Amino acid sequence: MTNNGQSSKDQTPDVPSAEVRAADVALDTAGGAMGPSIVPVSSQSGDPGHQEGNVLRRIVMGNGFVSVLAVIVALFLGGLLIASTDSQVAKTAGYFLARPGDFLQALWAAMTESYVALFQGAVFNAREGFKPLLETMTVATPLICAGLGVALAFRAGLFNIGAQGQIIISATLAAYVGFAWHLPFGLHLLVVIIMGVLGGAAWGAIVGILKARTGAHEVIVTIMLNYVALFLLDFLLNTAAFRRPGDNSPISPRLDETATYPVLIPGSRLHLGFLVAVALTFGVWWMLNRSTIGFEFRAVGANPVAARTAGVKVSRATILVMAFAGALAAFGGVAQVAGTEKVLTGGVAAQIGFDSITVALLGRSTPWGTFFAGLLFGAFRAGAVQMQIQTGTPIDIVLVVQSLIVLFIAAPPLIRSIFRLEPKKKNKTPKAAPKAALANASGGAK
């Protein structure tokens, strides 16, 4: 097995993509190892054959410049949306023809006002200096962890929509150990982390096992498990074991002091969990790029048939990668209860699990890309609170901007056409040659 894995190191990347296309149906079932899934594996993963740039491949290999443009366009459209509901803009639009200057001024004011408030809440303001940046890092911590989990699964060709559930389960377990057990300093935090991570890994592994054994599609299973986790948490918070003594509201006792991450910088909420997230980012990078198992994951993601031929156990890799993804998301759950919130509530996972999908997409499923995307979205989240307080712009604008960013990044031709960038110049990579060959080959086949 190991030998085969070694030899496949040389072969897999060179497998001609035309074969992939021919073996479409076999691909879907991973050569019979799995039942057919709703979305064929070929379209989920980095199968290079089908399209002029499969999206995941494009996200991984894509152009950083397009990402920056995508962020700018998304922010601009978000600004237009804010302005469209601004009363001053509406008023000046009424006499637009008489004094267009007023309208443009109001438009600019409405667009910038919210973003300035957002920036002040996320990075820097005159009153607190760079303290908001620490808050951004705190908010970004679980996003980075969960984003890494989603990204890792993407690289193995799996859509892990289940970070939300994995966070909830891990946070629940970690919090319970944190407030119900009383252990000495150091050991307690360690046990909290281990329990949380095991919970998240198990919740993720369920998906992997169902996918590998029965072919159940991971998108559906993860979405459903998110709801199951949510209701489980809701149920537990209404039991005596999880409630504060003598209190009927669904909120857990505070975690013991010994069970929480130490605060890094006094006066802020930034805790050790952020450094853990940095370490995890490095760890995932190492795993994907330097370890055999990471190579197997990528091989399965790029081409399950070739991976299987080369001796990779595809079903084992599927289960493992989902367990790892769950464990990574679990660090986010632990960071929430043992670091940021210090209590368990029904809203402990907020929107983190869903945001982490967009984080992984924006980060092109690379570990460090995910890290910085997590920071950016952490800044949006942290700043949006301040923005809502100062300007009354609803936090939901962040969702709009985030989803627009991902839409634009997923469709580089769109951004290129907006900015009239020449699309033909981009194919300078060595990949371009086999792709062109494939296009010709399939044309001939037809």
Place this chain on the structure above:
Amino acid sequence: MSATTTAPKPGSTALPVFRPSLKVPVSLGVLALIALFFFGFMGPDQTAEMKISDAGDAVAVPALMIPGQVGGIVFGILLLAMAAYSVYLWTQGEKSPKWLPIAFAVVFVFALLVWIVAGARQPSISLAGLVAGSVTLAVPLVFGSLSGVLCERVGVVNIAIEGQLLGGAFTAALVATMTGSPYIGLIAAAAAGAAVSMVLAVFSIKYLVNQIIVGVVLNVLVSGLTGFLYGTLMVPNKEQFNTPGRLDILPIPLLSDIPIIGPILFEQSIAGYLMYIAVAVVWFGLFKTRWGLRVRAVGEHPQAADTLGINVNATRFWNVTLGGAIAGIGGAVFTLVTIDSFTKDISGGRGFIALAALIFGRWNPIGAFLASLLFGFAYNLQSILGIIGTPVPSQFMAMLPYLVTIFAVAGLVGKSRPPAASGIPYVKG
């Protein structure tokens, strides 16, 4: 494959004996044992009263009285018998027939109902109300899953049903309030659902972006957009933007007086009637017309369809758009029938349940309709249980549709096969 027929005969042992999957017999057996043990031996002592007609109805039907424990044992044995039949068929090398899991599910659900009601503080329930409420709650699910059927049959995975429902709900409330007519709101909702769908279609067909990613992102986008506009427009000016009024209930005289069936079939708003029409039309269209044949060809084998002169991408585009319009009408039900105003994220994940119903219903409009009814029943049971008081925590009832879906996609209710080209963009060439 000839082993399938020759397997039972002696002398063919040299051939690999084909046996159908053990999944169905085993899972039926396990469920039957659970039912016998929990609903029967551990069952409650009270007698469950199931009222069939309400006091005011023209036709009075006596209520069903089922003793909890005895009923549970009887149902458990019945279920075991069905599981045994399935095992027997398996030993004969035959697959369980399609009706068996369905019949099993019906008996199981009824046994569950008896167990829950007999264990409640107040062991009485109105069957008519239960069924009628289930249908009402199922209406958006039916529209949503029909949208999914139309999209997936043509080869586009539609994760964005949630976004289409939400977009429809918001637009219906907004337009109905501004124009003063819920009917115009209903049409606007269809347009909004179609618009969400068009984004999905453009990104997945023109830009070849992975359909699941577009779907997931569209859900976030619509949630953000409607949430933002709700916060900036509707909250400060409720009178002006968020008082749509309701679609009138249009009972059909005489027919609506029939017990149980009357209120379900003949006492609906226009959206309710549209639901039945849509199910029938989509089923007929997909399976009995030339258009449906083309749609299915595009979803199963786009290359072949293209060779025969069907414009694959145009077919996909318009089908996905039509699907969005249908889901949009489903969304309007939230704000024009169920409640008469929009609130943030009012669809509350129903789009995903619709997706589940579509898979559970095996990409068939009628299957999706029945599965939606089942999920509607689970939703309704959940709220009724809160009223009559039961030993089962409501959260577990709430989990049920999601768990059932996981079982369904894991193939425990038989193998479900999506259209072959679903999720794969088509590049001509």
